[in-house]
Amino acid sequence: MTDPRASLLLLLAYLAALASVPVGHNVALTGLCVLPLGLMLYFRAPASLFAKAAYVLPFSFALAAVALLRGQTAAAVFFLFRSYVSILAVLLATHLVSTLELLRAMERLGAPRFLILVTEFLLRYLDVLRQEADAMRLAALCRGAAHSRLVAAASLGMLFVRSLERSTAIHAAMLARGFRGQFPRREALRWQWRDSLLLAGGLVILFAIRLSL
Amino acid sequence: MHIPDGILSAPVLASFGAASAAGIAISARRAESLTEARRIPLLGVLGAFVFAAQMVNFPVGPGASGHLLGGALLAVTLGPWAATITMTAILLVQALVFQDGGVLALAANVFNMALLGVWSAWWAYRGLERLGQVRLGVFVAAFLSVTLSAGLALAQVVVSGAELSPGLVFFCGGLFVVTGLIEGAITVAAWEAIAKLEGRSTEPKRLLWPILAASGVVMLVGVFFASQSPDVLEVFNEKTGAASRSRELFAGLLPDYEWRTLPWEWLGKTMAGLVGLLLLYGVSMLLVRLMPKQPQE
């Protein structure tokens, strides 16, 4: 198993390398996009990642359209290309490393523990609350109030108050199991020589591509 | 506005990244010491609430609906430090799980939405609350949190090398104002519903007309300024002939009027600006409709 810290650092280094390419240098970009493509092949990542990466297009398409209107074709291509390759790299990383592992890596790399704990709770209750919202929407629909401001406002209020109640109940359940204000420390991640090798190798390749083009 | 990766330049990312990291470190410490640890589930669950709330479509006009963005609601209910942390957690999940906004771009997005968005909301709310205008405070807080953070995001994009014409910048500004007004209306509605459920009565006041009037004024001012920047209007005139058409339209509507003395130049440009604004609004609404729904995990 690769240490998630190595994966996270490599992802950030790659995105930073992309960000450091000046506007319009499409050759350097093309060189850099070899990396995620190669890794996708190596890990046999599903081709659906290419489609998923298209989520980013509406935003960069607007920028590209403006650049095109002003006759700057190179800049237009550049923004489309760079944002697409960036999101592809992120998708590949989140495909290979789970969100929880990435969060643990962030914590180990110095992100505040408080923030990471809050994020973990958020992830844990994300689907619970979305299900609740969906159930409320259905219930309103069944009573014939599909598109009303009143229902929407009441739903928001009800969701919010239920979230408060839920967090109180969670806190009670935590107390009942001996919680004293400190979350138990997580198991330490194990950084192995392979991780150093991977990180060093990745950085060398990144620098080589970035500086040679 | 969640900026994706691959748009911002390295200097912008580095400077806002440093500011965000410092802001988050301070906020985490303050939120942790201000609140007992019992608030960790509270903050996390309210973060999840914001995601759930975004599934509730809030009708804002004929054919259009918006959803809560949530920064201001979190700020007025949790206080600024905790709201900053919750908002950052939301942005983390949006970037890592939903590809909504980039990972490296979190440097800027966290600053825009979790720091600027939350604190501008908080100050606006506190200021107006002291004057006894709680409701208005919530509205202005939501409005400012959205418009300011979107405005800064746009500035970051422009500084990063995307050349926008001044006119387009004004168009975007108009869009942000509209989004801000929608967020204000939704936040006030949600805030009132919460107050009602928690048994705090708020005297029912009609906020609709002031909001409509305010949006009208803002629209006119925006359109006027947009009409002062010639480049985009030239593009629009070339493409659509909006100015000349509006002249014909008005001439047709008011045949007996002394139309020679009217400031045709100005009116035409304003009309062109208005048409452009509406067009942009329509296109963005259409884009929102056509966008593939985010995958349900």
Add this chain to the structure above:
Amino acid sequence: MIRVENLRFQYPDSPPILQGIHYTQAAGEAVALLGPNGSGKTTFALHLNGILQGEGLVEVCGIRVEPGTLEKVRQRVGFVFQAAENQLFLPTVLEDTMFGLLNQGMPREEAEQRARAILTRLHLEAYFERNPFHLSAGEKRRAALAGVVVMEPDILILDEPTTFLDPPGIRDLARLLNELPMAKLIITHDAAFAERTCPEAVFFQAGQIVARGATADLLDEFDWR
């Protein structure tokens, strides 16, 4: 084991919920708490581990429940809440099961070993790394139970443990509970489940215990089947 004398409780500005409860229970006994909705069963149970604190005497395992003793009390009294979703708050089942042990200061390896053992015993060995959200209702209930039983409490309180369970799930749960040696208080509306798990029962009405006796007799007396 449990001694409660003249326990009274009310939230500020609302009518009293508990109006003088007297209750005793010996080690290893299993008692069903029956009674209509809102009669104070859950409120009473929450006093036994000090989540709520009212007027009167509450003593468990010879320790008086008061602000200074909560830590000791909560090690002895396990509480399985009605909404399993709220109790399984950590991102994986294994982590959640270890939560209570780590709070007691147990070393991680030992806690993990015990958590794995109890989850296996509750037939959850396939779900160690799973997000609790993706478990079925029965699995969630068992996972919540695991997180409490793993702490080996002397007293186990279960609030409506059969909600959302299908008949085989209820049967399994009853069998599991009967295998556990500790004293049990089971709040339930499920008459058959109460009979299957608890020889004895008390009946709550309007914040008071109005009857105590053999479960079958009480169910007949109050027409509660």
